[in-house]
Amino acid sequence: MPRTAITLETDFSSQQFVQNFRVSRESFEYICAQRVAIAIWKLATGSEYRTISHLFGVSLSTVFNCVQDFCNTVVKVLLPAHIKSPDADKLVELATFFHNRWRVPQCVGAIDGSHLPIIAPEEHARDYYNRKGWHSVILQAVVDGKGLFWDVCVGFAGSVHDARVLRQSDLWEVLGDGELLSQKKVTISGCDVGHYVIGDPAYPMQNWLMKPFSDTGRLTPEQRTYNYRLSSARSVVEMCFGRLKGRWRCLLKRNDAKLELAKKMALTCCVLHNICEEHGDNFSEDHPDRNMNIQPPLQAVPENGTPEGADIRAALMRYFNGGNE
Numbered sequence: 001m002p003r004t005a006i007t008l009e010t011d012f013s014s015q016q017f018v019q020n021f022r023v024s025r026e027s028f029e030y031i032c033a034q035r036v037a038i039a040i041w042k043l044a045t046g047s048e049y050r051t052i053s054h055l056f057g058v059s060l061s062t063v064f065n066c067v068q069d070f071c072n073t074v075v076k077v078l079l080p081a082h083i084k085s086p087d088a089d090k091l092v093e094l095a096t097f098f099h100n101r102w103r104v105p106q107c108v109g110a111i112d113g114s115h116l117p118i119i120a121p122e123e124h125a126r127d128y129y130n131r132k133g134w135h136s137v138i139l140q141a142v143v144d145g146k147g148l149f150w151d152v153c154v155g156f157a158g159s160v161h162d163a164r165v166l167r168q169s170d171l172w173e174v175l176g177d178g179e180l181l182s183q184k185k186v187t188i189s190g191c192d193v194g195h196y197v198i199g200d201p202a203y204p205m206q207n208w209l210m211k212p213f214s215d216t217g218r219l220t221p222e223q224r225t226y227n228y229r230l231s232s233a234r235s236v237v238e239m240c241f242g243r244l245k246g247r248w249r250c251l252l253k254r255n256d257a258k259l260e261l262a263k264k265m266a267l268t269c270c271v272l273h274n275i276c277e278e279h280g281d282n283f284s285e286d287h288p289d290r291n292m293n294i295q296p297p298l299q300a301v302p303e304n305g306t307p308e309g310a311d312i313r314a315a316l317m318r319y320f321n322g323g324n325e
Contacts, residue, residue, distance in 0.1 A: 038063055039070030043269055046250035067257075071264040074271050082274045083149050085174060088183045091195050095184075097145040102233040105188055105319065108181070109142040109150060109197040110237035111171075111209070113162040114245075116154075117254040118262050130158030137259070139241075139251075139266055140165050142197055145233075147240040148274050154266045162202040181208045189323045191315035198234050205307045210316065226317040243283055244273045 017025045038056055041047065042063070047055075052063045086094060086108065094108040115136035121128060128135040136158035142151040153169040166172055175181060175197075182194035196208045205211050212227040213219055219227070245251045248269035255262040276283075 035066045036070060038066040040272075042067050043248050043250050043265060043272070046253040046255075048256055067265070068261060071261065071268040074268045075264055078275070079267060079271050082271050082278075083152055085180070086150055088180075091181070092184055094144050094150075095195055098233060101145055102229065103320075104198075104229060104233045105316075106186060106193050106195050107198055107210075107233060108195045109144055110234045111140070111142045111166070111197050111199040111203065112234075112237040112241065113138050113140045113165055113202075114241050115139075115158055116251050116262070116266055118259065119254055119256060121259045124157070127157040127159050134158075134254070137263060137266070138162075138165055139270075140169060140171070141237065141240070141270070142171065143237045143240045145236055146277070147236050147243065148277055149240070149270050152267060152270045154270075155263045162200075163204055166203060175208050176206075178207060189315040189318040191311055193312050193315060196309075196312070198230050200234065205309045205313065207309045207312060210309065210313055222317050222321045225320050226313070229320045240273075243277075244269060247273065247276065247283060 012020065012025075014025060017028070021028055023031070034056070038052060038058070041052055041055070042049075049060050049063045053060045056063070091108050095106050098107040099105050115130055115132070116139055118128065118135050118137055120135045125135065128137065130136045137154060138156045138158060138160060140153040140156070140162070141149050143149055151171050151174075153165070153171060156165045156168070178194070181196060185192045185194045187193070194208065196206075196210050198210050201211055201214055203209055203211050210230065212230050213223045215227070250265060251269055255265065257265060
């Protein structure tokens with residue numbers, strides 16, 4: 001079986017390390033630690049470049065280059081390994097976890113959008129001005145039952161509705177044809193149901209995207225039960241965003257980087273979130289700025305006629321109310 005990765009600690013003797021890298025292991029670790037520390041400090045604290053420059057005793061340009069190089073490398077090398085669409089076997093695993101934890105069958109993820117503060121870009125600044133009254137880009141994410149990202153999309157302007165972000169994202173093309181999520185259907189309350197993700201009322205319902213009934217004040221008890229079960233499972237994406245921003249404070253503050261780097265920083269933080277969660281890193285819930293990013297609920301997407309996925313939603317509602325359970 002061919003090797004896929006080099007382990008620096010065990011694959012090279014001290015002499016081989018110098019022969020291959022032209023520096024000692026100690027010098028290598030010092031160089032890497034310094035540059036990576038600068039970048040992670042920026043992501044973790046959101047401190048201004050000048051502050052970090054003074055703290056580490058390096059120039060402003062060095063700080064900028066460290067952050068840019070680190071983010072470019074994470075997005076290019078680590079993102080494909082740590083954030084990727086699940087295959088058929090992985091989907092079954094994800095669905096099993098959701099079912100065991102929330103008794104929601106066939107669910108493989110929860111989708112939501114979150115606004116990330118930015119400085120007003122030089123071009124089309126008005127497009128980035130959101131309903132809360134500040135400039136932002138939108139992070140759309142799908143997370144699994146453990147709160148790990150398996151799809152992220154960053155960069156749509158803050159004024160764009162979540163439904164439009166979804167329709168214009170790659171995720172819509174990946175899931176829209178139904179091929180990926182319909183491979184392992186099961187019969188629920190007399191209906192063949194494939195895998196699906198769950199979202200809030202801002203999203204358009206699809207065979208692969210379930211959402212709650214809009215609360216008009218006249219919901220039936222069965223509809224309220226359905227909404228409650230979906231809401232309980234969907235809470236995982238809200239908690240995930242909370243942990244992401246609690247750990248990487250640059251996402252809570254107005255990013256002083258230019259737009260393209262701000263997007264890469266957000267993607268990098270998502271990758272680092274998965275890595276930290278996979279390694280069981282401790283996390284403190286205390287982040288006093290958490291309320292600055294709360295958004296009012298988006299207007300629900302109207303359901304004209306019988307929406308796609310209505311039969312699946314009806315089957316799930318029967319299931320949640322004791323049918324076939």
